[in-house]
Amino acid sequence: MSKGGAVAGLTERAGDRLFRYGVLCAGLAVVGLAAALALELASGSRLAWSEFGPAFLWSSSWNPVSERFGALPFLYGTLVSSALALAIAGPLGVGSAIFLAELAPRRISDACCFFIEILAAVPSVVLGLMGIFILVPGVRAVSPFLIEHLGFLPFFRGTPYGVGMLTAGLILSIMILPYITSISREVLLSVPRPLKEAALALGATRWETVRLVSLPYARSGILGAVFLALGRALGETMAVTMVIGNSPRISASLFDPAYTMAAVLANELAEATSDLHLHALMAIAGTLFMLTLGMNALARWMILGTPTARRRP
Amino acid sequence: MTDARLRRRKIVNGLMFSLTAACTIACLAVLFVILGYIVYHGAAALDWSFLTRLPKPVGEPGGGIANAMVGSAKIVALAAVLGVPVGVLGAVYLHEFGHNRIGFVIRYAADLLNGMPSIVIGVFAYGLIVLPMKRFSALAGSAALAVIMIPIVLRSTEEFLRLVPASLREAGLALGVPRWKVILLVVIPSAWGGILTGILLAVSRIAGESAPLIFTAFGNRFWDNGWLNPMSALPLTIYTYAISPYEDWHRQAWAAAMVLVLVVLAGNVLARLLMRGGRGASNA
Amino acid sequence: MSDERTYSILEARGLSAGYGSGDAIRNVNMHFYDKRITAIIGPSGCGKSTLIRCLNRMHEEIPGTQVRGVVALSERNIFHMDPVRLRRQVGMVFQRPNPFPTMSIFRNVAAGLILNGLRGERSLAEVVETSLRQAALFDEVKDKLDQPALNLSGGQQQRLCIARALAVEPKVLLLDEPCSALDPIATAKIEELLLQLKDQLTIVMVTHNMQQAARVSDWTGFMLMGELVEFGRTDEIFTTPRDPRTQDYITGRFG
Numbered sequence: 001m002s003k004g005g006a007v008a009g010l011t012e013r014a015g016d017r018l019f020r021y022g023v024l025c026a027g028l029a030v031v032g033l034a035a036a037l038a039l040e041l042a043s044g045s046r047l048a049w050s051e052f053g054p055a056f057l058w059s060s061s062w063n064p065v066s067e068r069f070g071a072l073p074f075l076y077g078t079l080v081s082s083a084l085a086l087a088i089a090g091p092l093g094v095g096s097a098i099f100l101a102e103l104a105p106r107r108i109s110d111a112c113c114f115f116i117e118i119l120a121a122v123p124s125v126v127l128g129l130m131g132i133f134i135l136v137p138g139v140r141a142v143s144p145f146l147i148e149h150l151g152f153l154p155f156f157r158g159t160p161y162g163v164g165m166l167t168a169g170l171i172l173s174i175m176i177l178p179y180i181t182s183i184s185r186e187v188l189l190s191v192p193r194p195l196k197e198a199a200l201a202l203g204a205t206r207w208e209t210v211r212l213v214s215l216p217y218a219r220s221g222i223l224g225a226v227f228l229a230l231g232r233a234l235g236e237t238m239a240v241t242m243v244i245g246n247s248p249r250i251s252a253s254l255f256d257p258a259y260t261m262a263a264v265l266a267n268e269l270a271e272a273t274s275d276l277h278l279h280a281l282m283a284i285a286g287t288l289f290m291l292t293l294g295m296n297a298l299a300r301w302m303i304l305g306t307p308t309a310r311r312r313p
Numbered sequence: 314m315t316d317a318r319l320r321r322r323k324i325v326n327g328l329m330f331s332l333t334a335a336c337t338i339a340c341l342a343v344l345f346v347i348l349g350y351i352v353y354h355g356a357a358a359l360d361w362s363f364l365t366r367l368p369k370p371v372g373e374p375g376g377g378i379a380n381a382m383v384g385s386a387k388i389v390a391l392a393a394v395l396g397v398p399v400g401v402l403g404a405v406y407l408h409e410f411g412h413n414r415i416g417f418v419i420r421y422a423a424d425l426l427n428g429m430p431s432i433v434i435g436v437f438a439y440g441l442i443v444l445p446m447k448r449f450s451a452l453a454g455s456a457a458l459a460v461i462m463i464p465i466v467l468r469s470t471e472e473f474l475r476l477v478p479a480s481l482r483e484a485g486l487a488l489g490v491p492r493w494k495v496i497l498l499v500v501i502p503s504a505w506g507g508i509l510t511g512i513l514l515a516v517s518r519i520a521g522e523s524a525p526l527i528f529t530a531f532g533n534r535f536w537d538n539g540w541l542n543p544m545s546a547l548p549l550t551i552y553t554y555a556i557s558p559y560e561d562w563h564r565q566a567w568a569a570a571m572v573l574v575l576v577v578l579a580g581n582v583l584a585r586l587l588m589r590g591g592r593g594a595s596n597a
Numbered sequence: 598m599s600d601e602r603t604y605s606i607l608e609a610r611g612l613s614a615g616y617g618s619g620d621a622i623r624n625v626n627m628h629f630y631d632k633r634i635t636a637i638i639g640p641s642g643c644g645k646s647t648l649i650r651c652l653n654r655m656h657e658e659i660p661g662t663q664v665r666g667v668v669a670l671s672e673r674n675i676f677h678m679d680p681v682r683l684r685r686q687v688g689m690v691f692q693r694p695n696p697f698p699t700m701s702i703f704r705n706v707a708a709g710l711i712l713n714g715l716r717g718e719r720s721l722a723e724v725v726e727t728s729l730r731q732a733a734l735f736d737e738v739k740d741k742l743d744q745p746a747l748n749l750s751g752g753q754q755q756r757l758c759i760a761r762a763l764a765v766e767p768k769v770l771l772l773d774e775p776c777s778a779l780d781p782i783a784t785a786k787i788e789e790l791l792l793q794l795k796d797q798l799t800i801v802m803v804t805h806n807m808q809q810a811a812r813v814s815d816w817t818g819f820m821l822m823g824e825l826v827e828f829g830r831t832d833e834i835f836t837t838p839r840d841p842r843t844q845d846y847i848t849g850r851f852g
Contacts, residue, residue, distance in 0.1 A: 013679060019493030020410055026402030027411070027419040030467065033460055034422035037429070040440045095336030103330050104337075112337055114585065119344040121581040123521025125548045126570045129555045130347055133354075133563070174343055181340060205326035235430020237524035238548075242556060262432045262524070269439060270449070270528035285436040289429065296428040412660070480695040483658055484758065488709035488765055489685030498712055502699040 038289070045283035047276055056283060062248040064268070069280035071287060073248040077165070077258035078288075081240060082233040084169025084254070085176055090226055092173075093180030097222075100181070101188035102210050113182055120178035128242035131171040136162040136243055139170070143255055158253040163245040166254040171239045176229035183228065183303075187221030188214055224303030231295040235288060237262040261288045348574070355571025358564040364572070368534045368550075374561040378569050380536050384545040388454045388530055389520050391540070396459035397512055400466025407467070408474040409496060427464035434460050435525025443529055451537060451544035454530030458519040465518065469511025473504040510587045517580030521573060523548030547573045606631040606799050607652065607687070607769055612666035614647050614656060621647040624666070625825045627818055629769070634791060634800040636814035636831065638807055640846070644823040645803045649771050652801060653687035654680045670769070685713070688767035692774045694754035696746035696761070703742040705757055709765035724764055731797070732760035733790045752783025756790065763794075770794070772802040776809065788813050807847060811835050819843045 048056055048069060059070025096116075100109040143160030150156040191214045199209040215222075245257020246267060261284050272278040366377030403423075407416050426434075438457035443449055477500050485495035501508070523546070526532075531543040532553060547569055554566035605628040612625045622644035629635050629652075637645045650656040652668055654675060668675045675683050696705045704711065706725045719727075725742070729735035734756045738749070746757055755775060762770055772791075776784040791800055791813055804810055810817050811831060818828040819840075827834060827843045838844045 013681075015494075016492045019496070020406075023402045023406035023409070024415070026399045027406040027415070029399050030403050030419055030426065030463060031422040033463070034425050036441070037426070037434070037437045037460075040437050041433075044440045092336045092339060095333040096340050099330065099333035099337045103333065112341060115344055116340055117585070118578060118581065119340070119347075121517065121521075121578060122344075122347060123523070123548060123573060123577055125521070125523040125551045125555075126351065126574055127347070129551060129566055129570050130350060132555055134350065177340055177343070205322050207326040207329040208322070210329075231428055232430075235432060237430065237432040238552060242552070262430060265432050265436060266524055266527050269436065270531065282436065282440065285433050289433050292428055292430060292433070293425065296424070300424070478695070479658070480691055480693060481697060483655060483689075483691060484695045484697070484761075485708070485712065486658065486680075487653065487655060487684055487689035487691075488712065488761065489681050489683070489688075489767075490709065490712040491681050494712050499697055499699075499708075503697070505699075 041282060041286040041289055045279050045286050047279035048283040051276060051279075056280070057287065060248075060250060062264075064272075064274070064277050067274065067276050069276070069283075071261070071280075071284055073250050074259050074261040074264050074284060075287070076250050077168075077244065078234055078260040078262070078291075081165055081168040081172055081244065081258065081260060082230055084165065085172030085233050086226065086230055088169065088173035089177045089180055089229065093177050093225075093229075094184050094222060097181050097184035097188055098210055098214075101185045102206065102214065109185075113185060116178045116181050119174075120182075124175065124236060124238040125242075127171055127174060128239035131167060131239055131243040135167050135170055139164070139167045139255075147255075154252040155254045158251070158255045160255050161245065161257060163243050163257055164253075164255050165244065165258045168240045168244040168258070168260070169254070171243055172233045172236055175236055175239060176233050179229040179232060180225050183225035184218070184222045187218040187225065187303075190221075191217045220302045224299045224301075227295055227299035227302060231292050231299060234295060235262055235292055237266050241266045261285075351567065351571050351574055354564075354567035355574075358568035359571060363565070363568055367536070372559065376565070378547065378550055378565070378572070380533065381545040381547045381550040381569065382572070384451070384530070384533065384537055385520060385547040387537070388451055388526070388544060388546055389458065389516060391451070391455035392458035392462055392519055393512070393516055395455060396462035396515075397466055399459075400463045400512075400515075401470050401508060403463070404467045404470035404474060405496060405501070407471050423464040423467050426460060427468070430524075431457075431461055431522050432524040435527065435529055438525065439528050446541070448541065449529060449531035449543045450541045451530050452540045454526045454544065454546070455540075457525035457529050458522060461522065461525065462515045462519050465515040466512055469514065470504075470508045473507030473511065474500065476507065477503045507588070510584045513580055513587075514584040517577050517584065520580070521548060521577045523552050527552070603631045603633060605629065606671060607801070608667075608669045609648070609652070610667040610669065612648070612651060612664070612668060614644075614651050614662060614664045616659065616663075617661050621823055622651075622820075623823045625820075627825055627828055629799060629801055630816065631799050632795060632797070633815040634795055634802060634813055635816040635818065636810035637801070637803045637818045637820060638805065638810045638846075639820035641805060643820040645820050646773055648820070649689075649773050649801060649803045652769075652771055653684050653689055655684075655689060685709075685765050686767050687769040687771060688762035688765065689771040689773065690755070690758050690762055690775050693778050694751055694758050696749075696754050696757050698745070698747050700746060701743050702738050702746050702749070702757065705746045706760045706764050708761055713765070725760075728760040728764040731763050731794065732756045733786065733793070734760055750783070752779050752786060755779060755783070755787060759787075759790065763798075767798060769799045769801065772800065774803050774805065777805070784809070807835075819846060821846070 052059060052069060056069065056071055057075065058072050060072040061068045061070050062073060100112055140160050140162035146156045195213050195217065196209050199213045204212065240260050241263040244260060244263060246259050246263055247257040248259045265281055265285055269281050272281055363377040365379050367380055369376030403419065407419060411419060435457050438453045442453035442456055481499055481503060482495055485499045486492065526546050526549050530546055532549040533543045533545040537544040551566050551569045551573065554562040607629040609625050609627045613620050613623050615621050625648060637648060639645050647656060651664060656662045656664065670687065697708060700708060703725055706728050707721050710721060710724060726735060729738065734753060737753060746754065749757060776787055788809065794800060814831045817831040817834045819826045819834065821842055827838060827840045834843065835847055838847065
């Protein structure tokens with residue numbers, strides 16, 4: 001028995017080791033993919049960086065014919081459209097999160113949340129389709145009114161084409177609204193009940209409790225949700241490509257067509273013929289990579305700062 | 314004096330909550346307007362022949378999306394075949410052995426991939442597969458979708474493995490069963506429902522992706538010629554038709570969008586309902 | 598002190614174990630005699646669960662556990678054995694019934710054999726029936742062997758877990774407070790079952806129920822704050838304890 005046992009014991013331990021190495025390979029494949037992604041973007045863009053240097057980031061010409069490439073119009077378009085989306089979806093999302101977490105009965109709140117998360121599942125290209133056929137005509141219809149009454153601001157001048165920065169910001173806000181709402185709601189729901197009850201017992205109204213207890217407590221978590229949503233907005237492609245007008249110009253007016261980093265990749269990568277053009281596009285993808293990485297790191301850092309996340313292992 | 318003050322506080326209270334309720338209603342309204350609009354426009358253009366025919370030549374009215382539906386199914390299926398094993402087994406590593414530095418790095422990499430815009434993943438597949446092979450291919454599209462899918466499957470699988478009680482693992486080990494058999498034959502089967510749900514959610518997510526397919530699978534107006542050639546996909550068809558100048562293609566874009574939304578939302582809702590049921594049962 | 602009609606099959610020598618800082622058990626020396634029931638009693642937190650887990654190395658499942666000393670099974674140090682081989686000879690039943698939820702009653706009992714790929718000359722059905730009979734469960738479940746194990750009551754589930762452990766034919770069966778989650782009737786059935794099983798294998802049982810120890814066991818060890826205070830024949834421990842702390846505990850002064 002002892003002999004057979006020893007041999008069997010050895011093979012069993014070998015089985016365990018084999019299994020551990022097997023699943024480790026799968027785990028390391030994930031790391032390998034992430035590393036390969038970074039490497040690919042770096043090596044695929046080296047011509048652009050060596051040709052233009054860091055000035056690539058703040059040069060504003062983009063001309064595939066004369067082979068002059070600068071990322072500024074796309075950087076500008078990406079940041080402004082995302083900021084615009086945030087300005088619209090932020091208050092709306094946090095507002096509904098407050099309603100869903102603090103006022104609505106739990107069952108209604110859960111049902112609403114279910115629907116709002118469904119909104120997040122609608123494919124980007126479908127929202128783009130909606131954008132082309134609803135938002136674009138809509139913006140075209142209301143912009144003369146805005147130009148007439150708010151034309152003294154530089155943001156509301158120019159020709160109302162319908163496609164442009166404002167439309168892109170609107171469609172982006174629809175896309176990030178579910179993220180902001182559902183994460184903020186989670187954060188607000190995690191505010192300890194005794195804290196709220198203490199405020200209510202002092203005679204505070206529900207709104208005062210929200211303002212004085214819940215919101216300060218949940219502030220960094222909500223900010224984290226907003227940054228997470230911003231990370232999504234920066235890389236959102238299809239819907240934006242379909243309504244932003246795709247013109248690499250920098251204009252203060254929200255009615256003018258613009259361009260984003262993701263959109264230029266979608267439009268030009270398949271047709272890039274020269275090496276430099278290809279490398280310039282890869283450099284844009286790399287910039288987008290870094291931007292998203294930074295934004296997500298910021299968001300995670302903020303969400304981790306809340307007591308909710310700290311409790312998790 | 315205090316009465317007036319109290320009244321004012323109550324008014325503010327009511328006002329703020331009406332405002333936040335209005336926000337919620339606005340969010341929901343957006344969803345229902347979108348769904349309603351798609352059904353309104355899509356149903357009008359949708360019929361049997363649309364689902365079973367190939368696209369007609371440019372400019373000619375009529376035609377269908379049969380090749381796009383089949384293409385989408387094939388691309389997504391291959392993506393799942395490539396991505397699911399990596400995601401599930403990686404999660405097994407994280408759950409069983411990943412409480413160390415390697416586990417931390419894997420989680421970090423998964424979060425990085427999860428947060429990356431899908432277009433960047435597409436660029437990755439383009440550089441890795443399309444450029445060296447010098448051709449657009451369904452394979453490259455599937456690879457891109459697989460990379461998108463892996464971190465989603467990984468994280469949801471890990472979550473569900475964590476719900477398996479430690480006592481089951483102990484029961485298996487106490488019977489003198491080797492650890493790897495306990496994991497494969499006791500732990501994973503116990504979490505199988507949840508793992509499948511996570512996979513369903515990930516599949517319904519990638520089925521709607523178009524950005525990474527533009528310069529990988531590329532699209533095709535005919536039946537595909539295998540994995541190493543361009544292949545059509547539903548989201549690509551919607552994109553092409555939507556930005557085209559033809560009235561008839563717009564009509565078809567709506568119908569195709571309705572099909573896509575139906576499939577994606579059905580998968581998503583089903584997964585959510587299953588997950589809710591599963592969580593409830595395991596909590597009870 | 599020994600049992601003249603039998604021998605010590607399992608023995609702890611200078612056994613200490615702890616989690617990170619501080620030892621949960623200190624310098625335990627104890628014999629477990631073949632085909633006898635040994636009970637380990639003591640107040641909660643005294644280390645009795647840690648001790649019993651060390652006897653088939655299940656303590657290794659709790660990260661950060663450290664062990665010093667020796668546990669010998671038939672004079673072989675178990676810490677030098679392959680844990681998988683060891684656990685086939687020293688089985689364990691836990692505090693809460695833990696049948697495999699994805700398996701039927703039949704497959705639960707056969708699990709150890711199926712998962713190990715062990716096939717003797719006896720057929721699976723035979724082994725399952727024998728084990729269920731040994732666990733006094735066969736008559737209650739013989740018509741629903743294909744049903745999920747979770748359909749059984751708590752007491753039946755625990756007997757199923759005992760049957761599952763018996764199916765791999767261990768020499769020693771460890772039970773970690775097997776009745777603490779059960780009602781008095783289910784508890785009585787398990788106690789009766791343990792007395793029947795005594796003819797076939799060695800049983801070590803942790804319990805916080807002194808009456809249970811007195812009713813069932815041949816030998817009893819009393820633990821307090823990580824130390825084995827007293828170990829002896831059950832009737833002696835309960836009638837003429839030598840240590841005043843044992844006296845205090847069994848007369849109910851604390852614990």
